[in-house]
Amino acid sequence: MKEKEQIFKLREELSQHNHSYYVLDEPSITDFEFDVKLKQLQALELNYPELYDASSPTLRVGGEVTKNFETIVHAQRMYSLDNSYSKEDLMDWEVRLRKMVDGPIAYACELKYDGASISLTYENGLLVQALTRGDGTQGDNVTANIKTIKSVPLKLQGDYPYKFEIRGEIVLPFSGFKTLNEEKIAAGEEPYKNPRNTASGSLKLQNSVEVARRPLECLLYSIVGENTGIQTQFDNLEKARSWGFKVPNVAKICDSIDDVLEFVNYWDVHRHELPYETDGIVVKVNNLFQQAELGFTAKAPRWAMAYKFKAEQVSTLLEHISYQVGRTGAITPVANLLPVELAGTIVKRASLHNADQIDKLDVRIGDWVYVEKGGEIIPKIIGVDLSRRKQGSDKIVYINYCTECESPLVRKKGEAQHYCPNDMGCSPQIIGRIQHYISRKALDIEGLGGETVALLVNAGLIRDYADLYELTADQIIHLDRMAIKSADNLVNGVQASKEVSFERVLFGLGIRYVGETVAKKLAKHYKSIKALSEATLEGLETVDEIGVKIAESVVAFFKNEANIRMVSRLILYGVQLELSEEALSNQTTQLQGLRFVVSGIFETVSRDELKELIDSNGGKVVSSISAKTSFVVSGANMGPSKRTKADSLKVPIISEKEFLEML
Ligand code: AMP
Numbered sequence: 001m002k003e004k005e006q007i008f009k010l011r012e013e014l015s016q017h018n019h020s021y022y023v024l025d026e027p028s029i030t031d032f033e034f035d036v037k038l039k040q041l042q043a044l045e046l047n048y049p050e051l052y053d054a055s056s057p058t059l060r061v062g063g064e065v066t067k068n069f070e071t072i073v074h075a076q077r078m079y080s081l082d083n084s085y086s087k088e089d090l091m092d093w094e095v096r097l098r099k100m101v102d103g104p105i106a107y108a109c110e111l112k113y114d115g116a117s118i119s120l121t122y123e124n125g126l127l128v129q130a131l132t133r134g135d136g137t138q139g140d141n142v143t144a145n146i147k148t149i150k151s152v153p154l155k156l157q158g159d160y161p162y163k164f165e166i167r168g169e170i171v172l173p174f175s176g177f178k179t180l181n182e183e184k185i186a187a188g189e190e191p192y193k194n195p196r197n198t199a200s201g202s203l204k205l206q207n208s209v210e211v212a213r214r215p216l217e218c219l220l221y222s223i224v225g226e227n228t229g230i231q232t233q234f235d236n237l238e239k240a241r242s243w244g245f246k247v248p249n250v251a252k253i254c255d256s257i258d259d260v261l262e263f264v265n266y267w268d269v270h271r272h273e274l275p276y277e278t279d280g281i282v283v284k285v286n287n288l289f290q291q292a293e294l295g296f297t298a299k300a301p302r303w304a305m306a307y308k309f310k311a312e313q314v315s316t317l318l319e320h321i322s323y324q325v326g327r328t329g330a331i332t333p334v335a336n337l338l339p340v341e342l343a344g345t346i347v348k349r350a351s352l353h354n355a356d357q358i359d360k361l362d363v364r365i366g367d368w369v370y371v372e373k374g375g376e377i378i379p380k381i382i383g384v385d386l387s388r389r390k391q392g393s394d395k396i397v398y399i400n401y402c403t404e405c406e407s408p409l410v411r412k413k414g415e416a417q418h419y420c421p422n423d424m425g426c427s428p429q430i431i432g433r434i435q436h437y438i439s440r441k442a443l444d445i446e447g448l449g450g451e452t453v454a455l456l457v458n459a460g461l462i463r464d465y466a467d468l469y470e471l472t473a474d475q476i477i478h479l480d481r482m483a484i485k486s487a488d489n490l491v492n493g494v495q496a497s498k499e500v501s502f503e504r505v506l507f508g509l510g511i512r513y514v515g516e517t518v519a520k521k522l523a524k525h526y527k528s529i530k531a532l533s534e535a536t537l538e539g540l541e542t543v544d545e546i547g548v549k550i551a552e553s554v555v556a557f558f559k560n561e562a563n564i565r566m567v568s569r570l571i572l573y574g575v576q577l578e579l580s581e582e583a584l585s586n587q588t589t590q591l592q593g594l595r596f597v598v599s600g601i602f603e604t605v606s607r608d609e610l611k612e613l614i615d616s617n618g619g620k621v622v623s624s625i626s627a628k629t630s631f632v633v634s635g636a637n638m639g640p641s642k643r644t645k646a647d648s649l650k651v652p653i654i655s656e657k658e659f660l661e662m663l
């Protein structure tokens, strides 16, 4: 009995020491004492397997091996952040905010930690799941690895909610990065490039023992969940800290954009004293009700803004220019540079965008150019060091012919990009279109990857995506075995894609300017490819969010005989080219012609569900009240000035219940 009590006591004690050391940065015992106690606990736990506890400090050393990380859909999407670079950007943002919320706006300013984002789920005070951001919609389950990070509490203290998600950044502090690299160099291995990539790479290691060895830290910055009872972002941070999370205490409440800029300027200098990398400031509307009012765009919350510190620059030699041909035939000039280190990575190439950009910069082969890396992956050339220009250098003559198929290039009036018009005979276009068709957000064909597509095209087995449906395992088996894991898988994957919904197929067709969202709109509106193919320019333009450019592109696509043939073949093979019965039955036109403003917090449905309901019943959601608004659907906490505006324009305000009764 005594031994069992000893186990509980040691677990409690060691957790406390962990917290003091890794979260508070105030060690309460020596490392040696800690190790002795940990060994004691390990020995005792061996004798009492029935007392297994997933939050025991002994589990911090890792041991679990994950072969394949399970992909899990985020309960709440992990968004990215909008970026700003100047006072003007922030002021513009504030103007937008003022149009959408009432009352004074206070901002919570935090540092933007540069690592890998993570979302942790706690239930009953215990860590139950850790997901990477992935594509924002779904991430990888890396729980076993995250448990080895000592500043991640396995068990919470205080008055935490029963279930919630908390988000933060996994960073590798400079000191740990240095130690890891010293070991690498001592072992004669290539050192790691920068802390951020090492941190995110660490999360995906298969052996958690290896992760435990890396001195990673987890810094938290937001609590997600509807009923936490917390009212401001600042309180969110304080609460999280009280439950045992590591929350840096640099956050500050600012009442004006000027105060925000003061915070930015201070940290632009002092960030170099921090133990880890930061790449900017994150400014958040402090009041969570105001946040709920503001909501999200397709990419980012409207209530937050990143302010990026000035990007780093270097100068290097422009060796030559090459040209890439995209799936739509668009030509992109690429600068090939003398490799140079920039912000921790080696840069060899930079995008030059188009002919105009080359003209504007007047870059020439052999020039020393300034290269800058902001948040984007591909660095850009921002200027030429004219003092180092060689005498007699020539202006760059842009290509007239496609580098892949030698067709003369065309450039439409008003467009910056040159195009190769040979869409049926230019190999990167043929391959690119099929690669797009099979990509994850389109048909998502399992067993078939981008390289295999190129292989199949080059072997003459397919020329367009409709050909995929005629592929047989026999044909594929003869190809490079290394590249094609299993012919059967591939064929089955292609067959399974016949279940994919119309909107995704429509996106997969690769009509220029028809992205994911536009495809959804078009699918909903026209309901079948047949109706869409017969649509006129004028008709298309009446569809919500469809402008001339998209309308013209759709009409042009269906004017092309080859496309019509391809689509007819897809129909023949059984690919979904109309809305399913189910999708149709969820759609009505009951709200057609009506425009709604949604404001406040709702009880039976979430704000997003409410908007979805309006949308799928033919109504339109708009963000601000005008004379054209038909109804304001109001929940709790609707702002007083919205109410006044609605009243003065005589726009009826209805409750959630009244709205639902309309359907
Ligand atoms: P970006 O990836 O540039 O769109 O920036 C968004 C990312 O910034 C988020 O996914 C977070 O991982 C990260 N981030 C770092 N610090 C913070 C912070 N204090 N608040 C919110 N996001 C942060």
Ligand code: ZN
Pocket: 325, 402, 403, 404, 405, 406, 407, 420, 421, 422, 426, 427
């Ligand atoms: Zn071409």
